[in-house]
Amino acid sequence: MLELNDPLGRLVRKLDDLRPDPSLINLAAALKSAKLTAADVAAFAQTSPKSYHRSLVVRRDHYELLVLTWLPGQGSVPHDHAGSVSAMLVLQGVAAEGCWRTAADGYVDLEYEAQVLPGEITAWQDAGLHTVRNASPNGEPLVTVHVYAPPLRDFRRFVPRPTRVAVSQDQQRPVQDIVVIGGGFSGSMTAAQILRQASHQATPVRVHLIERQGAIGEGLAYSTRDLAHLLNVPAGRMSAWPDLPDDFRQWADRNYGPVQAGDFLPRRYYGEYVRETLLAASQKASPHVQLLVHFDEVRRLARHPAGGWMVNFARGTSLPAAAVVLAIGHRPPPDPIGKLWSGPRERFIADPWRPFATNPIAPSDPVVVLGSGLTAVDAALSLSTQPRSASITLVSRRGLLPQAHAAAHGAPPDLTEVVNEHLQSPAGVQVKSLFRQLREIVDRVTQQGQTWRVAIDALRPHTADLWRAANPQQRQLFLRHVRPFWEVHRHRMATGVAERFHGLMKQGMVKVIAGRVSAAQASEESVRLYVRDKGEERLREVTAQWVINCTGPSASNSAESNPVIGSLLIHGWVQPDPLALGLETTVDGEIVDSQGTTASNLFVVGTLRKPISWESTAVPELRAQAATVAHKAMLAALGTSNCRT
Numbered sequence: 001m002l003e004l005n006d007p008l009g010r011l012v013r014k015l016d017d018l019r020p021d022p023s024l025i026n027l028a029a030a031l032k033s034a035k036l037t038a039a040d041v042a043a044f045a046q047t048s049p050k051s052y053h054r055s056l057v058v059r060r061d062h063y064e065l066l067v068l069t070w071l072p073g074q075g076s077v078p079h080d081h082a083g084s085v086s087a088m089l090v091l092q093g094v095a096a097e098g099c100w101r102t103a104a105d106g107y108v109d110l111e112y113e114a115q116v117l118p119g120e121i122t123a124w125q126d127a128g129l130h131t132v133r134n135a136s137p138n139g140e141p142l143v144t145v146h147v148y149a150p151p152l153r154d155f156r157r158f159v160p161r162p163t164r165v166a167v168s169q170d171q172q173r174p175v176q177d178i179v180v181i182g183g184g185f186s187g188s189m190t191a192a193q194i195l196r197q198a199s200h201q202a203t204p205v206r207v208h209l210i211e212r213q214g215a216i217g218e219g220l221a222y223s224t225r226d227l228a229h230l231l232n233v234p235a236g237r238m239s240a241w242p243d244l245p246d247d248f249r250q251w252a253d254r255n256y257g258p259v260q261a262g263d264f265l266p267r268r269y270y271g272e273y274v275r276e277t278l279l280a281a282s283q284k285a286s287p288h289v290q291l292l293v294h295f296d297e298v299r300r301l302a303r304h305p306a307g308g309w310m311v312n313f314a315r316g317t318s319l320p321a322a323a324v325v326l327a328i329g330h331r332p333p334p335d336p337i338g339k340l341w342s343g344p345r346e347r348f349i350a351d352p353w354r355p356f357a358t359n360p361i362a363p364s365d366p367v368v369v370l371g372s373g374l375t376a377v378d379a380a381l382s383l384s385t386q387p388r389s390a391s392i393t394l395v396s397r398r399g400l401l402p403q404a405h406a407a408a409h410g411a412p413p414d415l416t417e418v419v420n421e422h423l424q425s426p427a428g429v430q431v432k433s434l435f436r437q438l439r440e441i442v443d444r445v446t447q448q449g450q451t452w453r454v455a456i457d458a459l460r461p462h463t464a465d466l467w468r469a470a471n472p473q474q475r476q477l478f479l480r481h482v483r484p485f486w487e488v489h490r491h492r493m494a495t496g497v498a499e500r501f502h503g504l505m506k507q508g509m510v511k512v513i514a515g516r517v518s519a520a521q522a523s524e525e526s527v528r529l530y531v532r533d534k535g536e537e538r539l540r541e542v543t544a545q546w547v548i549n550c551t552g553p554s555a556s557n558s559a560e561s562n563p564v565i566g567s568l569l570i571h572g573w574v575q576p577d578p579l580a581l582g583l584e585t586t587v588d589g590e591i592v593d594s595q596g597t598t599a600s601n602l603f604v605v606g607t608l609r610k611p612i613s614w615e616s617t618a619v620p621e622l623r624a625q626a627a628t629v630a631h632k633a634m635l636a637a638l639g640t641s642n643c644r645t
Contacts, residue, residue, distance in 0.1 A: 007040045012058050012065065015147065020062045023566050024123040025559040027063075027087035027147045031121055038092040038143050041067045045092075045143050052076070052134075064151035068132075070095075070142035075133025078108050078158040080126075084148045087123040088132070090116045093142035096135035097122055099302060099310050100158065102317035107161035111320060112305045123570045125563050127299035128312030129158055175204045175288070176322040176637040179311050181298050181564060183211025184219020186606035186622050187327030188274050189240050192281040193630035195289055203634050204288040208311075208319065209278075212297040217275030219329050220353060220553070227266045228381045230494040232374065232405070233619065236261025238270065240277050242623050248273055264405075264494035300567040301602075307639070308601055312567075322637035323601040325629055326583075326591075330553030330607055331561045336370060336517070343522030349548045352379050361546050363388045368529055368542055371550035372396040372512055374491060377501050379550050380510050384500075392510045393542055395531055396551075399514025400488045403453075404498030410450045412458035413441065419462040422469070429470040431478045456489050460615070467614035468587075472578060479579065515540065520547070557582050557608060573602070577611035585612050589629045601636035603629045 011034035018026050038045070044055035044067035052070040059065075070093070078100045088095070095116040100108040108129055115135060116122050124130060134142040178194060180187045191209045198205045209216060215223070231238060239247040251273050252259040259265065282291040300312035301324060308322045332351035341348065349357050352375060361367060363386050369376045372394040380392050418437060422429050438459065442452045459466075467475065478486075493501065504510040514534040521528045527547050530539045557576045559566025565583075568574040572594035575584050583604055584592040591599040605625045609616040616622070 007034050007036050008057065010034060011036065015063050015065060016060065018062070018149075022063065022085075022149045023559040023563075024085040024087055024125060024570055025566050027085065027149060028121050028123045028570050031087055031089045031145065031147065036089065036091060036145060041091065041143065041145060045069045045141070047071050047141060059151055061150070063147055063149040066146045066148075068144045068146060070132075070134040070144070072134055072136065072139045072141075074142075076131050078129045078131050078160060079155045080129055080158075081124060081148070081152060082155045083126045084150055084152050085124065085126050086146060086148045086152070087121055088116070089121050089145045090118050091143045091145060092118060093134060093136035093140050094118070095142055095144060096133050098131040098133070099304075100129040100131065100160075100318070101310075101320065102129070102158070103161065105165075106159070107165065108158040109161050111310060111318070114305060121570075123567070125299040125312065125567050127314050128302075128310070128318050175206050175290075177206045177208060177319060178323045178325070178633050178637055179208045179210060179298075179309070179319065179321040180325045180327055181210045182219070182327035182329060182606070183209050183213070183216040183293070184327065184329050184606075185217070185221065185240070185274050185619065186219075186329065186626065187211070187325070188217045188278045189623055189626040190325050190327055190605050190630055190633075191291060192240070192278045193626045194633060195281045195285045195291055197630050198289045198634055199284070199286040201634070202286065202288070203638065205634065205637055206290045206292060208292050208294060208321070210294045210296055210298055210311075210313075212295070212314075214295060215271070215275070216293060217273075217278060218271035221329070222267045222271030222274065223353065224267055224378070226378075226382050226385075227268060228385065228497075228500070229267050229378050230264045230497050231267055231270055232264070232492055232494055232497075234262045234405075235259055235265050238619055240274055240619070240623055242627055247277075251276070262408075264496060298564045301564055301573075302567070303571075303573065308636075322639075323603070323633040325603045325605055325633055326564070326608060327605045328556045328562055328565070328608060331556050332553065333371075333375075333549050333551045334554045335549060336551050337520055340517060341520045341522065343527075344524060345522070346524070347522055347527050347546050349546060352548050352550055358382060358546075358548065364390050365545040366390040366543065367392045367546045367548060368527070368544040369394045369548045369550050370396070370517070371552060372399060372401055373487065373550070373552060374402050374493065375552065376550040377402060377493060377497065379548055380504060381497065381500060384504055384509065388509050390545075391508065392504075393544065394510065394512045395515060395517060395529075395542070396512075397514065397516055398484055398534065399512050400484055401512065402488050402491060402493045404493045405495050406451045406453055407495060409453050412454045413445060415441070415458045415462060419459075419466065423465060429466050429474060431470065431474045431482060434466065435482055452489070453492075460490070463615045464613045464621075468612065475579060513540065513542070555580060555582055555607070555610075573599070579611065581610040582608035582616075583611065585609055587612060588632060589625055590632070600639070601633075603633060605629050 014030040046053045047069050052074045055067045057065040096113045098113045099111045101111050102108050180191045191207045194207050235249040239245050241247050296316045297314040299314050302310045309324050311319045311321050376394050442455045445455050515531045517529050518532050519530045526545050529542045556562045575594045577584050585604050589603045591602040607617050
């Protein structure tokens with residue numbers, strides 16, 4: 001019987017309190033905090049001479065807790081976990097956890113074994129093949145505690161290669177594998193850069209591009225099918241190659257021309273361009289350089305003791321990789337009013353980019369959009385493709401709308417001297433002082449007949465250096481007080497988009513409220529929202545038939561947002577930054593782990609680099625990151641090649 005106040009009973013209570021689909025981070029944290037000893041599970045630690053013994057402690061709908069006991073020489077067969085995440089705590093003895101890969105002939109080969117010592121925890125996502133065996137040096141039984149979520153109802157058993165069956169030459173992997181996780185702009189152009197650079201340097205590599213959706217090159221940013229959703233940067237500044245500045249405009253001119261450098265083109269076109277650019281790089285690559293696209297999901301990354309990583313897929317077979325690039329984009333927006341909502345949720349659209357998300361909305365349906373940024377503008381335009389008879393109300397804390405690009409403006413001023421003054425200040429960058437000076441520069445350039453945009457554009461090449469020179473308190477100050485105003489001036493609407501959107505506002509079809517939602521009461525037919533206007537105590541009642549969440553994407557730096565991140569967090573191989581913007585990296589994109597050590601074969605391209613760069617979402621920054629990381633990934637592959645047998 002379990003005692004509620006003993007360590008095992010307290011562990012059960014913690015597991016009971018977890019949400020229905022706990023992550024492996026949740027499971028490992030619960031095991032660690034329980035502080036179990038072998039004595040605490042002695043009643044369940046039974047042995048069997050035939051096989052290791054499994055004792056069920058408790059089973060619930062969302063998890064099961066077991067104690068396994070292994071005599072010397074006992075171990076599991078290679079198996080997967082068929083949809084369950086799991087965490088294992090060693091209480092007595094030494095465990096050897098093996099990682100296996102599937103060969104083309106149907107056998108599985110041991111890739112490596114890693115020891116798990118008493119008190120240590122290892123965790124597995126619901127993918128990959130592994131084994132556990134008793135590796136205790138003194139012949140004592142191995143006692144382990146396992147949590148599976150959901151309960152392990154099934155698993156696949158695999159057959160190790162018999163010693164009499166030789167490994168074929170094709171299975172010996174003489175070429176190094178580089179895995180790029182994420183097939184949007186960042187991942188696709190990193191893969192393209194590796195193909196291009198490896199061909200020039202005669203480096204034999206296989207580039208594996210992993211995308212869990214059904215299209216490469218698009219990501220969230222360019223997946224829209226709506227031709228009204230335009231790029232917010234002119235075509236002449238959107239080349240995917242740093243050394244070919246007019247490449248996108250020329251591509252668009254050939255396919256959709258004539259196109260001028262100042263034209264704002266549909267985002268859908270840009271997704272096509274990125275995809276075709278990658279495939280062209282693959283076709284031009286040398287024979288010893290290969291691109292392999294996997295429409296799959298990486299569920300786990302594990303360090304390979306001989307160098308590199310083991311990559312476990314949701315459906316495909318595991319793959320050893322000399323280097324891995326995390327090119328994981330944003331996740332859907334968090335729910336800002338979930339705790340304030342009562343009633344059915346059918347009329348709340350959590351993710352406006354989900355396919356067919358807004359299809360049920362009729363032109364006669366009043367709509368409330370949470371947020372007033374570029375995503376909210378896109379949503380309003382999509383809802384207004386047909387003439388509307390009901391209004392669209394945008395609700396955001398400050399009611400700020402993105403500014404528009406100017407039809408034309410002069411060259412940006414040179415801010416090098418101003419920026420150096422702040423960078424060299426003994427106190428570091430002071431946000432209030434910097435932006436006070438920026439306002440003065442804006443006033444000066446407008447008096448000279450130019451627009452404020454030239455001042456913002458002039459600061460952009462320096463933002464990464466300024467961000468790095470600001471201490472955590474100053475960065476927090478920026479995020480809390482300056483960021484909303486910076487964003488609406490920095491990320492602008494295309495001129496055509498602005499004209500359409502402001503036209504809808506003049507017609508009364510689009511309204512903007514500056515305030516916060518205090519409550520939302522939903523029925524099957526409508527939603528009643530109570531909004532507290534900015535700076536006022538009174539509540540405004542707004543009735544709509546639909547509520548769309550356009551509050552902006554969330555970071556992919558948690559176990560809940562992406563399983564591969566969870567598999568790295570569990571062992572401290574990555575660490576989120578204190579401001580929860582992304583992951584800690586070096587300036588060149590190498591991961592920095594929880595001990596402050598730089599990884600030489602795990603890299604980040606894209607939005608997860610915001611902690612070190614801040615500006616890490618736009619094409620000019622991302623294309624430069626892709627080129628640098630491609631070079632470093634090939635160096636890592638060559639180094640791994642030298643150390644692996």
